[in-house]
Amino acid sequence: MTDLELNSGKKVRIESVTMQGITKRFPGVLANDRVDFDVKASEVHALLGENGAGKSTLMKILYGLYHQDSGEIYINDELVKINSPTDAINLGIGMIHQHFMLVPTLTVTENVALGLPSSRGPLTDLDRVSKRILELADLYGLRIDPNAYIWQLSVGQQQRVEIIKALYRGADLLILDEPTAVLTPQEVDELFGIMRQMVNDGFGLIFISHKLHEVIEISHRVTVLRNGKKVGTRPTSEVDKSELAKWMVGHAIDFITTTDQIQCGEVRLKLENVSCESDRGAKGLKDINLELCSGEILGLAGVSGNGQRDLAEVIVGLRKVSSGKIFLEDEDITGADVDVLIKKMLSYIPEERMRDGMIKDFTVAENLILREHDQPKYSDNGFLKLKSIENHAKELIKLFQIKTPSHKTMAKSLSGGNIQKIVLARELSRKPRTIIAAQPTRGLDIGAAEYVREQLIIQRNNGTAVLLISEDLDEIFALSDRIAVIYEGKIMGILSREDATKEKIGLLMAGVLPAEQA
Amino acid sequence: MKSRLNAILDALLPLFATLAALLVGAIMLIILDVNPLVAYGALLNGAFGSSNALAETLVKATPLLLVGLGICIAYRGNVINIGGEGQMIVGAIVATWFGLRYTNMPGWLMITLAMMLGALAGAVWGGIPGVLKAYFNVNEILSTVMMNAIAVQLLNFVLTGPMIDPIQSEKASQIPQTARLEEAYRLPRLVPTRLHLGALIAVGLAILVYFLLWRTTLGYRIRSVGQNKFASRYAGIKVERYIIIALMLSGALAGLAGVTQVYGVNFRMITDGSTSGFTGRAGYNGIVAALFGSLHPIITIPASILFGALLVGANTMQRVTQVPSALITALNGLVVVFVVSSEIWRKKRQQKRLTIAIEDQEFDEFSNEIPGHSVEEAS
Ligand SMILES: Nc1ncnc2c1ncn2[C@@H]1O[C@H](COP(=O)(O)OP(=O)(O)OP(=O)(O)O)[C@@H](O)[C@H]1O
Ligand SMILES: [Mg+2]
Numbered sequence: 089m090t091d092l093e094l095n096s097g098k099k100v101r102i103e104s105v106t107m108q109g110i111t112k113r114f115p116g117v118l119a120n121d122r123v124d125f126d127v128k129a130s131e132v133h134a135l136l137g138e139n140g141a142g143k144s145t146l147m148k149i150l151y152g153l154y155h156q157d158s159g160e161i162y163i164n165d166e167l168v169k170i171n172s173p174t175d176a177i178n179l180g181i182g183m184i185h186q187h188f189m190l191v192p193t194l195t196v197t198e199n200v201a202l203g204l205p206s207s208r209g210p211l212t213d214l215d216r217v218s219k220r221i222l223e224l225a226d227l228y229g230l231r232i233d234p235n236a237y238i239w240q241l242s243v244g245q246q247q248r249v250e251i252i253k254a255l256y257r258g259a260d261l262l263i264l265d266e267p268t269a270v271l272t273p274q275e276v277d278e279l280f281g282i283m284r285q286m287v288n289d290g291f292g293l294i295f296i297s298h299k300l301h302e303v304i305e306i307s308h309r310v311t312v313l314r315n316g317k318k319v320g321t322r323p324t325s326e327v328d329k330s331e332l333a334k335w336m337v338g339h340a341i342d343f344i345t346t347t348d349q350i351q352c353g354e355v356r357l358k359l360e361n362v363s364c365e366s367d368r369g370a371k372g373l374k375d376i377n378l379e380l381c382s383g384e385i386l387g388l389a390g391v392s393g394n395g396q397r398d399l400a401e402v403i404v405g406l407r408k409v410s411s412g413k414i415f416l417e418d419e420d421i422t423g424a425d426v427d428v429l430i431k432k433m434l435s436y437i438p439e440e441r442m443r444d445g446m447i448k449d450f451t452v453a454e455n456l457i458l459r460e461h462d463q464p465k466y467s468d469n470g471f472l473k474l475k476s477i478e479n480h481a482k483e484l485i486k487l488f489q490i491k492t493p494s495h496k497t498m499a500k501s502l503s504g505g506n507i508q509k510i511v512l513a514r515e516l517s518r519k520p521r522t523i524i525a526a527q528p529t530r531g532l533d534i535g536a537a538e539y540v541r542e543q544l545i546i547q548r549n550n551g552t553a554v555l556l557i558s559e560d561l562d563e564i565f566a567l568s569d570r571i572a573v574i575y576e577g578k579i580m581g582i583l584s585r586e587d588a589t590k591e592k593i594g595l596l597m598a599g600v601l602p603a604e605q606a
Numbered sequence: 607m608k609s610r611l612n613a614i615l616d617a618l619l620p621l622f623a624t625l626a627a628l629l630v631g632a633i634m635l636i637i638l639d640v641n642p643l644v645a646y647g648a649l650l651n652g653a654f655g656s657s658n659a660l661a662e663t664l665v666k667a668t669p670l671l672l673v674g675l676g677i678c679i680a681y682r683g684n685v686i687n688i689g690g691e692g693q694m695i696v697g698a699i700v701a702t703w704f705g706l707r708y709t710n711m712p713g714w715l716m717i718t719l720a721m722m723l724g725a726l727a728g729a730v731w732g733g734i735p736g737v738l739k740a741y742f743n744v745n746e747i748l749s750t751v752m753m754n755a756i757a758v759q760l761l762n763f764v765l766t767g768p769m770i771d772p773i774q775s776e777k778a779s780q781i782p783q784t785a786r787l788e789e790a791y792r793l794p795r796l797v798p799t800r801l802h803l804g805a806l807i808a809v810g811l812a813i814l815v816y817f818l819l820w821r822t823t824l825g826y827r828i829r830s831v832g833q834n835k836f837a838s839r840y841a842g843i844k845v846e847r848y849i850i851i852a853l854m855l856s857g858a859l860a861g862l863a864g865v866t867q868v869y870g871v872n873f874r875m876i877t878d879g880s881t882s883g884f885t886g887r888a889g890y891n892g893i894v895a896a897l898f899g900s901l902h903p904i905i906t907i908p909a910s911i912l913f914g915a916l917l918v919g920a921n922t923m924q925r926v927t928q929v930p931s932a933l934i935t936a937l938n939g940l941v942v943v944f945v946v947s948s949e950i951w952r953k954k955r956q957q958k959r960l961t962i963a964i965e966d967q968e969f970d971e972f973s974n975e976i977p978g979h980s981v982e983e984a985s
Contacts, residue, residue, distance in 0.1 A: 404840075406839060406840065425842065425844075426839060426840065426841075426842040427842030427843075428842075429842075430842050436840070438840065443834070443836050443837070444836045444837055444840050445837060445840060446837060447830060447833045447834045447837050447838075448833070448834070449833050450829070450830070450833065454826070458830075458837065458840075458841045459840070459841050459842065461823055461826050461827075461841070462823050467823045470822050470823050470824060471821060471822055471823075472821055472822060472823060472826060474821070
């Protein structure tokens with residue numbers, strides 16, 4: 089036991105955290121190989137690396153979720169043992185997971201107080217907690233209503249609650265593992281504002297992201313991991329985006345920016361006055377008219393939660409329309425079953441891939457046939473063709489560079505980005521005629537993201553119709569032939585790429601029509 | 607390395623739980639002034655001491671295995687089938703009625719038909735809670751238990767009325783039992799003991815169930831629905847249909863267990879009027895056997911034998927040591943409680959390891975917790 093551990097009641101402020109020679113092995117993978125990493129008070133230290141490089145693993149070790157096989161952790165130059173998240177919290181380390189651990193049916197205050205002893209013994213002290221939340225919120229610009237229920241909050245707001253929870257527990261070092269992946273650009277700006285304020289107040293922050301411009305904007309130092317090993321640490325001011333990319337992947341990366349104009353083919357997908365109900369919290373669709381041609385990428389821009397999910401689900405047969413008609417290749421498919429549409433070579437990359445697109449306790453190979461498990465290629469009179477399932481898996485693992493010990497590995501033990509790749513590989517590789525792709529590059533490293541974009545363009549050049557749903561305007565502009573904007577379940581307008589500017593699209597996304605713009 | 611150790615520990619956990627239960631039992635024996643060594647010696651002897659004892663153990667294990675296999679299927683489909691008792695009963699009633707009604711058939715034909723009919727009846731009895739769950743979101747634990755109660759009433763009715771042994775109905779004793787099946791209809795004996803063909807059939811089915819779950823599209827779908835309903839829908843799987851199928855298969859195997867009791871052991875249907883008078887609680891004990899076998903069809907084979915041994919051996923132990931029969935019941939109960947709680951503990955640990963493993967990867971997962979979604983998930 090060290091001094092630091094013993095006086096957890098009145099802990100010392102973290103000036104520096106140093107991880108030294110951290111090694112962590114999983115069955116078949118060396119996730120961290122003698123990694124050195126340190127973070128100081130008043131700095132943002134970015135952690136970069138390809139999917140499966142070992143970033144999350146390193147951070148989980150620091151937060152006490154995993155235990156290193158070898159290596160030491162020092163806080164203020166004193167050796168510490170972190171055996172559990174409780175230890176980490178007592179030492180002043182907080183972690184914002186991408187899987188928020190909030191109870192939806194409780195209020196913000198109740199969530200923050202959850203698991204902590206009350207200052208009034210057996211009586212609750214929720215009023216005090218609530219007061220403290222407001223203080224903290226005020227200090228860091230974390231606008232939040234302590235009495236709101238979690239289910240009422242947007243993703244960005246829930247993330248703020250998580251930050252408050254960590255602050256309330258006295259964290260002065262915060263680990264943020266891909267916090268921006270699920271945020272809208274505006275929410276990212278707000279988060280960065282909060283982070284800057286915290287740095288001014290002496291917090292140490294660890295920031296993981298695959299978006300290089302974010303890393304450049306917010307961090308002071310950047311460390312790159314590759315294949316579990318540390319490549320190096322440099323001050324962010326000394327590097328630029330392309331240098332970072334090269335450093336990370338080991339070779340230069342070409343960013344796809346333009347696509348040659350291609351003639352639009354026949355109409356492949358058509359929505360006529362489609363409306364639908366939605367789950368609580370989202371908007372539903374109101375009278376959508378949309379045409380998607382073969383050989384084009386139609387970008388659907390919009391702030392998330394404006395009906396994108398409903399639109400995708402209505403098309404692929406997962407949601408009933410309340411009125412209107414949908415045609416696929418001139419055939420009325422309104423109300424058709426999902427399996428029928430799968431056979432019509434309609435591919436769907438759902439936004440919430442962890443929940444809707446894969447099964448955690450299935451192997452990689454089983455996941456790679458999820459939507460085609462009853463096709464003759466993989467099953468014969470109801471018996472699975474294990475050999476061809478295995479070959480299919482091996483092929484896709486190689487093609488999409490899915491980092492996994494084997495095709496028999498459970499999907500849940502892959503890194504976040506590699507789980508995403510399973511879904512992408514499956515949906516893109518089946519020679520689809522129509523693709524509905526929601527946030528296809530989310531969670532992917534830059535190399536993998538470019539590969540997926542390239543694939544989408546190749547598909548389009550081969551005559552596939554692609555509906556690209558994305559919040560990332562750069563991505564939309566880089567890939568789309570036409571751009572549609574959705575707002576509160578309505579299509580605000582459709583522009584060709586030549587006509588579209590970020591300003592025009594931005595205003596439409598905010599619900600302002602061109603007439604009002606003038 | 608650690609994870610391998612964990613896996614081994616998990617597999618051996620039911621064994622440890624049983625030992626722990628026997629240890630507590632030993633304390634009770636000491637309090638009753640019985641030497642636990644003598645008592646457990648008798649238990650071992652009773653279960654494995656002679657070829658007859660061994661055969662009895664296997665006879666007892668057969669319905670446990672059959673019911674347990676059904677539990678394995680249901681578990682993979684994320685449904686809990688507590689209805690083994692009722693499914694056994696209706697399976698047996700239908701098969702017995704058929705065997706008594708149609709005489710002078712070739713034995714093999716009757717046995718095949720009786721088994722099919724019994725399985726079918728069990729499937730229907732399991733399918734009803736399946737439909738209720740799939741389409742009306744009725745908790746299957748409650749509905750299967752209620753189906754048990756209905757089956758017991760049905761059993762008491764037919765064995766005292768329509769199907770009562772004509773000899774009994776004339777006598778004053780009126781034992782609730784049916785007439786005997788023809789000799790040709792009995793399941794063949796394997797060795798000159800009471801061990802019958804049903805045991806082999808059950809082992810064969812265990813292998814078949816393993817195949818079904820991991821080598822067929824049907825099994826793929828059942829497991830998929832059991833793991834993740836959202837992803838299953840996305841995969842074009844009709845979730846409701848496979849919930850029902852899982853419960854029907856589960857019920858069919860329990861129904862078959864009921865048939866083997868009639869065609870292999872008693873050659874008639876008989877009860878003592880209590881709720882488990884016919885089944886001997888095999889519908890419940892089969893659940894324990896499956897838990898014992900880590901809910902894996904192949905491991906459930908030795909697990910059922912072990913549990914069968916415990917049941918048979920405990921009877922011998924009672925005869926030898928003259929402990930009150932309540933103690934035997936208590937001992938069985940202890941084993942059940944220990945095994946079930948060890949299973950819950952194992953699941954929790956696994957859950958914990960799992961959440962740790964995937965915590966930050968699931969940036970989409972939180973939406974699971976948005977009400978509306980969670981309602982579906984909880985069902
Ligand atoms: N619980 C686990 N069990 C087995 N292997 C694991 C586990 N967690 C991570 N790994 C493996 O360790 C390696 C590093 O994973 P990690 O999650 O740290 O990557 P990452 O850098 O966070 O990647 P990403 O950008 O995709 O999130 C991966 O190859 C992964 O398969
Ligand atoms: Mg990660």
